[in-house]
Amino acid sequence: MKNLLWGIFLSFSLLSCSNNNEQFIMYIGNIDADQEEGIAYCYFNSETGELSKPILTENISNPIFLDIDNKNKMLYCVSKIINPNDSSVTPSVINYSIDTKTAQLKYISQAPTYGKDPCFIEYNQTTNKLLVANYSSGNTSSYHINSKNIQYEETYLHFGDGPDKGRQQGPHAHSIRFAPDNYYAYAADLGSDKIIIYHIRTNNIQKVDSIIAHPGAGPRHIDFSPDAQIMAVINELDCTISTYEKDSMNMYKKFIETVTMLPDTFNGYSKAADIHFSPDGKFLYASNRGFNSIAIYKVEGRKLTSVDIETEGINWPRNFAIDPTGKFILVANRDSDNITVYRRNIQDGTLEKLNFVAEIKNPLCLKFFNH
DSSP: OHHHHHHHHHHHHHHTSOTTSOEEEEEEEEOOTTSOOOEEEEEEETTTOOBOOOEEEEOOSOEEEEEEETTTTEEEEEEEEEOTTTOOEEEEEEEEEEOTTTOOEEEEEEEEOSSSSEEEEEEETTTTEEEEEETTTTEEEEEEEETTEEEEEEEEEOOOOOSOTTTOSSOOEEEEEEOTTSSEEEEEETTTTEEEEEEEOSSOEEEEEEEEOOTTOOEEEEEEOTTSOOEEEEETTTTEEEEEEOOTTSSSOEEEEEEESSOTTOOSOOEEEEEEEOTTSSEEEEEEETTTEEEEEEEETTEEEEEEEEOTTOSSEEEEEEOTTSSEEEEEEGGGTEEEEEEEOTTTOOEEEEEEEEEOSSEEEEEEEOO
């Protein structure tokens, strides 16, 4: 009750600010090993870069990854729900409605992910489908949203392995994204060094093809350029980015290049994590853990040129987000239990760390609600 009252007070206080200071709600997913946390939210000032104190809105265990349907005011998450009676774990996909006045979440429905260790979720408004990647079991699952309720469709198992016997002994689906045309979906599989291509159909999705990454790459996350000309894949295991353009079948199968995310002088431990194009498509940003950093590239035609590597205040950045205005980047620092804010130079792509920091335990995923 205390958190709820504080959240209501904070929301009215921030929303009553000058119209020049546009406020956005940002939701935060995390690992909650002690079962004391859950989905939280804070307010972000898109003029100054200021973050409010995170407030717990839904106490569920391990809300690892989130996605938001802005139009229908819904939040989706994957979670490993722990049964307090026997400590058993139920991998689940859950959805909530968003109260735009208070930012609080209201439970709507849930379904099993039919896999182990779900780590990614994406909703597509055009197709009204929800896709989930299950890491340890190496499979994806599809769902249809019917009257706001999650309805399971089908599960799809990946196959294959890779040369890294510690991480690639079998398939590990790490993410799945709808392509901009809403006709295909692409699943990055770290264990098999593949990007699996699915065709989106009315009642389910169907595997139609795959892209073979270079051996030991470990594809993790995917993003598409705003003009839909490039698909960028961040490879976790060797800290590289591979880019692709469309072939004659309108699939992103035509290889462009692979670029490194690490400086030539670095020879320590590092694993890549997250990747995002800027809203104007002129720059690409990608995060590294170990060599804790955000790598910055300029997009020139369909080629990437290294611009800078930002390291200040970054500590195991599993996920980061660009705010809806495109002026700021917010980084979820898992190992320092905080979120840091960077002003983005829209001319040259570089980042400037600001003094605003939000403290929260083990932040893993940041998603803006833009209504």
